[in-house]
Amino acid sequence: MKSKTFRATARPGHTYIKFLMLMTTALACKLAAAQTSPSNEPLIQTPNITYLGAFALPKSSSFGTYGTSAFEYGGRALAIYHDPATGSTTLYIEGHNQYPGQIAQVAIPDTVVKSANWPDLPVAAVIHDFVDATAPIGPAPDPISCRGNASYVYGMLAYNGRLVMSAACSYGGSQSTSHGARNLNLGTSGFEGWYGFSVAAIAPPRALAGPMTTIPSEWQSLFGGPAFTGNCCLSVISSTSAGPSLTVFNPDDVGIRTPIPGKTVLYYTLESPACGSAHCEVTQNPIFNLTTRFGGVAFPAGSRSILFVVAMGTGPYCYGTAAACQDPAMGDVKGPHAPPYVYQILAYDANDLVAVHDGNKNPGDPKPYAIIPLNGMPNSGTYFIQGAVLDPQTNRLYITQDYGSQPRVEVYQITVPGNAVAPNPPTHLMVQ
Numbered sequence: 001m002k003s004k005t006f007r008a009t010a011r012p013g014h015t016y017i018k019f020l021m022l023m024t025t026a027l028a029c030k031l032a033a034a035q036t037s038p039s040n041e042p043l044i045q046t047p048n049i050t051y052l053g054a055f056a057l058p059k060s061s062s063f064g065t066y067g068t069s070a071f072e073y074g075g076r077a078l079a080i081y082h083d084p085a086t087g088s089t090t091l092y093i094e095g096h097n098q099y100p101g102q103i104a105q106v107a108i109p110d111t112v113v114k115s116a117n118w119p120d121l122p123v124a125a126v127i128h129d130f131v132d133a134t135a136p137i138g139p140a141p142d143p144i145s146c147r148g149n150a151s152y153v154y155g156m157l158a159y160n161g162r163l164v165m166s167a168a169c170s171y172g173g174s175q176s177t178s179h180g181a182r183n184l185n186l187g188t189s190g191f192e193g194w195y196g197f198s199v200a201a202i203a204p205p206r207a208l209a210g211p212m213t214t215i216p217s218e219w220q221s222l223f224g225g226p227a228f229t230g231n232c233c234l235s236v237i238s239s240t241s242a243g244p245s246l247t248v249f250n251p252d253d254v255g256i257r258t259p260i261p262g263k264t265v266l267y268y269t270l271e272s273p274a275c276g277s278a279h280c281e282v283t284q285n286p287i288f289n290l291t292t293r294f295g296g297v298a299f300p301a302g303s304r305s306i307l308f309v310v311a312m313g314t315g316p317y318c319y320g321t322a323a324a325c326q327d328p329a330m331g332d333v334k335g336p337h338a339p340p341y342v343y344q345i346l347a348y349d350a351n352d353l354v355a356v357h358d359g360n361k362n363p364g365d366p367k368p369y370a371i372i373p374l375n376g377m378p379n380s381g382t383y384f385i386q387g388a389v390l391d392p393q394t395n396r397l398y399i400t401q402d403y404g405s406q407p408r409v410e411v412y413q414i415t416v417p418g419n420a421v422a423p424n425p426p427t428h429l430m431v432q
Contacts, residue, residue: 043349046372055123073098079156133186155211181255207267214228229249242275246265247267263357265356289336295309295401296390298397307397343377345374347370349369353366
């Protein structure tokens with residue numbers, strides 16, 4: 001018997017089936033669009049951050065071994081750079097606390113080791129010795145406003161062939177500028193700065209002059225720019241931010257457009273600090289107090305998580321000498337104390353910050369959706385977190401804390417949870 005081939009039009013119901021196919025396809029397309037929207041990307045949680053190990057930074061046999069500074073007692077302002085000429089991944093880093101503005105570049109080793117002992121770790125090769133990267137101006141954006149106190153480079157970002165830098169007075173409240181830029185080659189001079197931000201960046205300069213990170217491409221149109229800059233937790237808290245702060249900007253504008261256009265999407269006043277109600281900055285709480293220190297910010301692509309690396313004391317808050325506050329870890333320091341000190345991530349939902357950008361929330365409204373402990377790395381016992389930066393190509397997070405004469409860099413792997421996959425529209429539907 002010969003088989004018969006029927007056309008869809010040969011039987012009743014064809015119109016209904018065709019309608020069903022169109023509706024199913026349309027629904028699948030809507031589901032796919034919803035799944036690929038940045039606002040529906042997953043949130044990073046504690047299991048998604050894994051400690052890999054550490055590598056060492058070289059020790060100096062004497063001052064001058066590596067130029068105008070040393071890796072000991074340093075570690076601020078980490079910046080990642082993939083060198084297209086060599087294929088190596090490198091870090092820019094500020095050196096010893098007593099020599100602000102001195103920057104070196106090191107190559108990240110291929111391996112890391114889990115060990116608290118410095119001699120066990122692979123040592124990073126020095127690509128360029130320390131130089132005064134802010135010469136001839138220096139690291140103080142407004143020397144008079146610093147009142148004789150040190151200024152540090154708190155943030156760097158390798159972007160479109162330049163090293164964008166931010167600096168702030170370590171103590172002082174009247175700073176008016178924050179950012180500058182120079183060539184990526186530390187062997188050249190020509191730093192240009194310092195420049196201030198537009199009034200749309202409502203955060204004060206000391207809440208702008210800190211760590212920077214790029215915004216994933218899928219989020220840039222929502223935020224209106226390609227990068228974030230921010231800072232918090234410096235002395236004289238009323239002139240910085242009482243919690244993490246972020247302002248959207250274009251690094252290409254630094255030195256080109258004056259003032260630098262910026263839009264603040266996260267910023268806390270003392271009246272409304274990150275920890276909640278007024279005056280909670282002098283209480284025991286897990287989010288923010290006057291012991292909190294900000295190392296850096298990361299925004300992994302494919303997620304909607306903005307991650308702030310911080311250190312802080314989680315015990316009863318006390319202001320005074322270390323002895324009076326029973327804080328042996330902080331030596332003779334007089335100031336805020338709250339031992340024991342922890343290293344952690346304050347994780348924010350990017351949708352909340354977009355709502356601020358769009359005018360639907362205030363800059364102090366967003367709060368962390370999670371507090372993620374940075375387990376695995378040794379704890380120096382203090383709140384002196386120094387730096388943190390994400391490699392957007394590998395999602396490796398590099399962190400420095402105050403290891404004194406044992407300089408090292410900790411490495412974590414961030415794994416973005418997989419997005420749900422929208423179902424494919426049905427195919428090969430036939431009329432029976």
